[in-house]
Amino acid sequence: MNLAELHKVALAMVAPGKGILAADESTGTIKKRFEAIGVESTADTRRDYRELLFRSADAMRHHISGVILYDETIRQSAKDGTPLVKIIEQTGALPGIKVDKGTKPLPFSPGEVITEGLDGLRDRLIEYRNHGAKFAKWRAVIDIGAGIPSHDCVNANAQALARYAALSVEEGIVPIVEPEVLMDGDHDAERCYLVTEWLLKSVYEQLYYARVPLEGTVLKPNMVVSGKKCATRASVEEVAEKTLRVLKACVPVAVPGIAFLSGGQSDEEATAHLDAINRIGGVPWKLTFSYGRALQAAPQKAWAGRPENVGRAQMAFTHRARMNGLAALGQWKAELEKKAA
Ligand code: 13P
Numbered sequence: 001m002n003l004a005e006l007h008k009v010a011l012a013m014v015a016p017g018k019g020i021l022a023a024d025e026s027t028g029t030i031k032k033r034f035e036a037i038g039v040e041s042t043a044d045t046r047r048d049y050r051e052l053l054f055r056s057a058d059a060m061r062h063h064i065s066g067v068i069l070y071d072e073t074i075r076q077s078a079k080d081g082t083p084l085v086k087i088i089e090q091t092g093a094l095p096g097i098k099v100d101k102g103t104k105p106l107p108f109s110p111g112e113v114i115t116e117g118l119d120g121l122r123d124r125l126i127e128y129r130n131h132g133a134k135f136a137k138w139r140a141v142i143d144i145g146a147g148i149p150s151h152d153c154v155n156a157n158a159q160a161l162a163r164y165a166a167l168s169v170e171e172g173i174v175p176i177v178e179p180e181v182l183m184d185g186d187h188d189a190e191r192c193y194l195v196t197e198w199l200l201k202s203v204y205e206q207l208y209y210a211r212v213p214l215e216g217t218v219l220k221p222n223m224v225v226s227g228k229k230c231a232t233r234a235s236v237e238e239v240a241e242k243t244l245r246v247l248k249a250c251v252p253v254a255v256p257g258i259a260f261l262s263g264g265q266s267d268e269e270a271t272a273h274l275d276a277i278n279r280i281g282g283v284p285w286k287l288t289f290s291y292g293r294a295l296q297a298a299p300q301k302a303w304a305g306r307p308e309n310v311g312r313a314q315m316a317f318t319h320r321a322r323m324n325g326l327a328a329l330g331q332w333k334a335e336l337e338k339k340a341a
Contacts, residue, residue, distance in 0.1 A: 001170055006216030007256060009134050009174045011286075012094060013218050014257025017325045018065035019289035020176075022261070023050055023296070024098035024137060026070060033296075039305035043072065049303060051078045051087070052310050052317075053296075059318040060091035063325035066135060068096045068176070068290070074131045085132045096135040096176070097128045099164065103141050112153040115140050118163050125171040135174035137220070138164040140203075144185045144195055144227065154202050162206035169216050176259070176290065178220035179203050183263050185227035189234035193224045193242050200250035214254040220290050221247070222263050223273050236269075240276035244283060257286040262294030267320060268337060270294035271327045278330030288328040295320050 013020060025033060031041040039045055050073055054060065067088050074097055077083050085095045101117035115138065125136065140157035142149045161177055168175035179199045181192060200221065207214065224242035226234045234242070247258065262270040274289055281287075289295075298320055303313035326332040 001172055003213050003216055006169060006172065006174050006213075009094065010216055010218050010256040013066050013135060013174065014259060014286035014288050015065050016286070017329050018063055019291070019324055019328055020096070020259050021053065021064050021067045021295055021321075022137075022290050022292035023053060023073070024068040024070045025292065026098075026102060027072065033300060034305070037300050037304045043076070045305060046072065047076050047084070048079070049300070050076075050084060052303065052313055053299065054084060054087045054091070056314040056317050056321075057091060059314075059321035060088070060093050063321035064091070064093045066094035066096050068098055068137050069133075070098055074128065074133065089132065094134040095132050096137060097131075097133040098139075099124060099128070099136045099168075100138040106153055106156065109148075109150050109153055111143060111145055111148055112150060113141055113143075114153070114156050115160055118160060121164065121167050122171065125168060125173055129171060129173055133173060135176060135218070136164075136168045137176040137178055139178040139180055141180050141182060142195065142199055143182045144187045144191060149195060149199075154199055158199070158202040158206040161203055162210035162212060165207060165212045165217060166210040169212055174216055174218060175212075176218045176220045177203060177207070178261065180261055180263060181222045183222065183225050183228055183265070186229035186231075187227040188230050188232060189224055189226045189238060189242055192222075192227065193246055196222060196224055196246050197250060200246065204250060204252060214252055215256060217255060219251060219255055219258045220261055221258065223260055223265075223277070225263075225265065225273075228264065236272050236276045239273050240280055243273070243277055244280055247285075248283065251285065253284045255285055257288065259288050259290035262289070262291040265294060267294050267297055271320075271323045271332055272334070274324060275327035275330055275332035278328060281330060289324045291324065295324065
């Protein structure tokens with residue numbers, strides 16, 4: 001492990017005006033996304049779709065620092081035989097890999113899940129490193145509801161995240177530490193704040209016990225938002241203020257950067273929130289995006305599985321990447337969305 005090298009990679013992942021494209025949907029998740037646009041999910045359609053994203057030269061060169069891949073994708077080649085990893089590298093972006101194996105019900109904790117994938121992880125990290133992965137991702141999922149999250153759920157997930165992060169750093173791969181508080185419930189933003197605070201404090205406690213050097217890590221948290229079914233909506237300013245407040249209370253200064261997940265926010269909401277957060281600023285970390293849905297919903301819709309739509313889909317992706325790149329600098333304006341439309 002070379003910590004100076006890991007720190008350099010972590011800083012590159014959160015370089016000014018750039019963020020991460022989360023294209024690591026599992027086979028089950030991408031099938032759902034494709035169903036929504038009437039596309040059959042096969043190894044070839046998944047390849048074609050992801051290839052069009054990675055070949056969006058403008059977006060990739062100027063606004064995307066890294067791409068999180070799924071196990072299938074890191075092994076795939078483009079139609080012309082070029083490995084997809086190579087296409088990403090040629091744009092200057094870093095290839096990364098999702099290494100968790102998804103969630104399973106947590107025993108004796110109805111409604112709660114634990115992320116699996118620690119068994120054999122060291123060997124998989126070595127294999128992914130040989131495929132070119134410079135960073136990894138592990139997502140812990142915490143739901144808010146009546147009586148949940150439980151201490152067991154927060155603790156078990158924080159411990160798993162720390163074990164994963166320690167193994168990644170040891171193998172020379174920057175871990176994206178992703179503790180996600182879901183926005184599915186009817187809770188308000190204050191409850192989201194309290195659960196996010198509890199989770200982040202637990203995660204950094206476990207990272208400390210696992211001796212993880214934070215300089216070689218990137219945090220991927222949720223923003224502090226109202227639950228989707230909550231009657232009241234926190235404003236953009238309130239989301240930005242609460243998100244910054246919880247990060248300041250919980251995240252050590254040694255962490256080089258924070259790249260938010262979008263978590264089911266609309267494209268424009270995710271951009272507006274990131275922009276408002278960066279306009280307040282005054283924090284020691286770079287604050288950027290690591291969006292899946294908020295970067296891909298528009299290109300997926302524009303593509304709809306048709307080769308003749310590839311150019312339009314690339315334009316849609318480039319637009320979202322540019323908007324989020326501006327938001328990462330606190331320079332986004334709502335008018336820029338209208339102009340593009
Ligand atoms: P969303 O931005 O769609 O939440 O996806 C990010 C991600 O990587 C989830 O693990």
